[in-house]
Amino acid sequence: xxxxxLVDIQLLEGISxxxxxxxxxxxxxxxYKEICDVSVGKTIRFTLEATxxxxxxxxxxxxxxxxxxxxxxxxAKIVIEELS
Amino acid sequence: xxxxxxxxxxxxxxxxxxLGANSELLWHGDENIHGxxxxxxxxxxxxxxxxxxxxxxxxxxxxxxxxxxxLEGGPVIGICNGFQVLTEAGLLPGALQKNRGLKFLCQxxxxxxxxxxxxxxxxxxxGESLHIPINHFEGxxxxxxxxxxxxxxxxxxxxxxxxxxxxxIDDIAxxxxxxxxxxGLMPHPExxxxxxxxxxxxxxxxxxxxxx
Numbered sequence: 655x656x657x658x659x660l661v662d663i664q665l666l667e668g669i670s671x672x673x674x675x676x677x678x679x680x681x682x683x684x685x686y687k688e689i690c691d692v693s694v695g696k697t698i699r700f701t702l703e704a705t706x707x708x709x710x711x712x713x714x715x716x717x718x719x720x721x722x723x724x725x726x727x728x729x730a731k732i733v734i735e736e737l738s
Numbered sequence: 739x740x741x742x743x744x745x746x747x748x749x750x751x752x753x754x755x756x757l758g759a760n761s762e763l764l765w766h767g768d769e770n771i772h773g774x775x776x777x778x779x780x781x782x783x784x785x786x787x788x789x790x791x792x793x794x795x796x797x798x799x800x801x802x803x804x805x806x807x808x809l810e811g812g813p814v815i816g817i818c819n820g821f822q823v824l825t826e827a828g829l830l831p832g833a834l835q836k837n838r839g840l841k842f843l844c845q846x847x848x849x850x851x852x853x854x855x856x857x858x859x860x861x862x863x864x865g866e867s868l869h870i871p872i873n874h875f876e877g878x879x880x881x882x883x884x885x886x887x888x889x890x891x892x893x894x895x896x897x898x899x900x901x902x903x904x905x906x907i908d909d910i911a912x913x914x915x916x917x918x919x920x921x922g923l924m925p926h927p928e929x930x931x932x933x934x935x936x937x938x939x940x941x942x943x944x945x946x947x948x949x950x
Contacts, residue, residue: 670838
């Protein structure tokens, strides 16, 4: 079975996010004054072959904690979709 | 140590050579470290800083030998990007986040030596001020409360900024591991080893490393 994996990585609360802060400061110039909590993260996509959804979940979580994120400063959400 | 993207290795070679030491450039793709006495991981942008600074360098073939060397007590220092590599490799605690104030910083800094019990400061004096430049975007040291407490209680904060330029927690400029043989610091001592560069305060740190 093939799975499409999307990893959404964001900085943990309290970790400095210059890109997010800069975007937030620029938005009022466009007239959008009601926006706050802008944060900039990164998205990583890949295709994974696994025997089941739970195995795909387990493998993705492992890759995330070992490599794709640094748990001291980042957290990740994983979205898995089975490819037909 | 050279990774693709490292760019301060020649400055380090020049600095240690001026103190009479021999140096050898190690390549990240080699699996051994050719019997050297100590290792310096210099600054730059190892593997383009892709993913996170230091994240990919950790998987370079040479890092297994570096880790073994460090765990056996061999002296290892990481300067700037080298510090980031050492935290990503798990040889030092914490992480380096982007500077408070959103700016890349390239400027002189004044550091205070907090302990002489490390391979980088054994020839220095506790409380001594060192003028050594910084040059980084991700130099804002951070760690969880427990780690910070441990670093403080075990006297493992090796260098602090006198005027914190980047927001580092507890003014931390450099830390060491429990065995005190692995030290990471954001400032560049190799750029403060010649009168022409405005300071020779980096020499005492390299003299310490050579004596370790």
